[in-house]
Amino acid sequence: FLVSFFFLVLFVSSIFVAKSMRFELFPGDDVRLVFLQIKGEVGTPLEESDVAIAKLEKMILSSLKPEELDQIRSKIGKFMDERSSKIGNHYGSIMIYLTPPDERERTTDEIINDLVKSSKPLVPKYEITVLKRQGGPPKGKAVEIELTGDSLDDLKLLSKKVQKILNETKGVVTSEIDFEEGKKQIIAKVDNSEARRLGVSTDLIAMELRKAFSGDSVTEIRESDEDIPIRVYLDKESRGSVKTLDKLFVLSPRGNRIRLNKVVKFVERPGAFVIRRKDRKRIISISASLDKKLATPNSITKALDPKLKELLDDYPSIAYNFGGENEDTKESMGALVKAGIISFICIFFVLVVMFNSIGQSLVIMSVIPMGLIGVILAFKIKGAVLSFMALLGVIALIGVVVNDSIVLVNFINKKREDLGNDMQAVIEACMGRFRPVILTSVTTVAGLLPVAHAGLFGGSVGDPFVKPMAFAFAYGLAFATVITLIFVPVNYLIYLKVLSFFRNLFSRKTDIEDDMDGGVLESEV
Incomplete structure (x- = not known):
């Protein structure tokens, strides 16, 4: 019982450690295409x-080293988004193609930070943004806060406060x-x-304004076979002067000419480019x-959530929501949890059919959470980000x-069955299965380690999507193998003791009932 309790405490502790670790939906170590954009x-x-784009091009070519930069391409009038692009004269994008991470000393985030700092003084009238394109499935922006409400003025004011x-x-x-x-x-x-x-x-006023600026057909002339309005x-x-509005008149149903400025107040303000x-x-x-070395989407979300709640207390009609990668993470994790639950249920039913015992099936499955301990410890020691x-x-x-x-x-x-002694069995x-279990796990781990530690001794750094999976598999299996040879036998003995306890309990109840039935028969005789 003490051994089982020790591993249970170790598992719970590892869960708390995992909560304090950084989490990233998909690794970003392979980013080689960066969009430096102006708006x-x-x-x-x-x-x-x-x-403005020409100035930024010269700065990029002079700032980046030859071993860091592959090529650049520029597009005027285009702004790239995560899944689409926007067109407009006030947009501009520079596509920066970087060399592979193992061929340069600086990371992608370090390069981006330097470029952004150098860009802002060069084009002060433009807003600088950065978009990193990496492999893998598409995902939302690293951080995205969505403000929704009915008042556009409140939304504009609040969005600037949130940006600050x-x-x-x-x-x-x-x-x-x-x-x-x-x-x-x-x-x-x-x-x-x-x-x-x-x-x-209001209709008369609108019609008068439309006539003045868009024109109104008063008659038609016929030329050949065509009617020309x-x-x-x-x-x-x-039409280009605001003062013209004060000189316009509207004809009332009574035939009176009334100046528009008597019934209409004209207010000038900027419009919305896109609603x-x-x-x-x-x-x-x-x-x-x-900068993924300093923060992750999850850490930024946790830091901003209480501040946004406090800020929105003064705006009860406005709601906020975290979108982008945070929303994608929730969806992906939700799907993963559902898949995990389904797999657990399927494995359990298969084991019950094989062993014809619920208790032994639970003993076999009890080792599954223990594999997570090795994964968390390995990522914590390495300082890697869970993904x-x-x-x-x-x-x-x-x-x-489960196979082991x-x-x-x-x-x-x-x-x-052969010995009749539970402990000796x-x-x-x-002892008999020690070598097969160890050899099976050692060969699997040995095959995964070169993938998990690709680039450790030079050469290619490997695929950033495969490495975390191989790393988790290898060290999780190495730890789980040791746990299997200790935790499973201990749980099996606990299972036998619990089974024996309930058998004795039910047998005593049966004996007591038999004794009571016998006493009743004797008294009747």
Whole structure:
């Protein structure tokens, strides 16, 4: 019981250690394509964006060493997103192709940090953003905060406050607000009470404005077989002047000419370049790129959550949500947990059918969580980041660990039949199966270690997606093998004691019932 309790405490402790470790959905060590992008005010001429990109190109070529840079490509008027791209004269993108990580001294994040610091003074009128493209399945932005509400003014004000908090957070390289103010527009606000008093409706006001700026067909002339409409509207100079609005009149149903400025107040303000909605509410997203050595999406989310709750206390109509990689992580982990539960249930039913015993099936499966201890300890000692691929390695580890336990429990059952002594049967079964179990695990671990430690002694650094999976599989199996030879026999003996206890308990109850039945018969006689 003490041995089983010790391993249980060790497993619980490893879970707490895992919670304090950094987690990343997919490893980013293989990033070789980086987008350094600019975003100016809407309406910025394409020529200005071209000049800004040219300055950044010279800076990149002079800053990066020959062993770091492969090539660069520039696109004026285009802004790349995680899954799409945007077009506009105020956009610009530079695609930076880096050399493989094993051929340069600096990491991708170190290079990006230097480029961003050098870029901001060169193009102060533009907003600098960074997008890293890496292998593997597509995922959202490293950090993305979605603000939803009905008031666009509140959303704009709050998004700037959130961006400020984000920029002050350690590990954030660049940040971006996806809302862009468009060209200036004039809003016509109708004084409804005054309009009703003068007998002017909103429709009449709208029609008068449309006639003045878009034109209205007053008649047609016929030329050959074609009818040509005659449209009347203001000239180009008048249409471009705000003062023209004060000179317009609207004709009331009574035939009175009423100045528009008596019933309408004209307000000038910037418009929206793009309006996004989610669940019928306006949405503004604030995103950021990270230095993965200093912060992860999960750590940034934990740090920002209490600050955002405090900030939104003054804005009850606005809600927030963490999207991007954080949302992708939740979806992926949810799917992984479901798959794990289904696999556990399937393994359990197969074992029950094989051994015709629920207790022995539980003994075999008890070693599965123990393999996680070796994985967590190995990643903690190495200082590596836990990832989705590492957890896939743990799922693959289950099958091998269960196989070793099946072999051991099956051999213990045979020895019990031959010897009739439970303790001696367990000891001899462990001694007899020690070499096969060890050899099976050693050969598997030996085949995985070169993949898990690729690049340790020079050469290629290996695939960053396969390495975490191989690392988790190898060290999880190495630890689980030792656990199997200790933990499974101990649990098997506990299972036998519990089984014996309940057998004795039920046999006593049966004897007592028989004695009571006998006493009743004697009294009747």
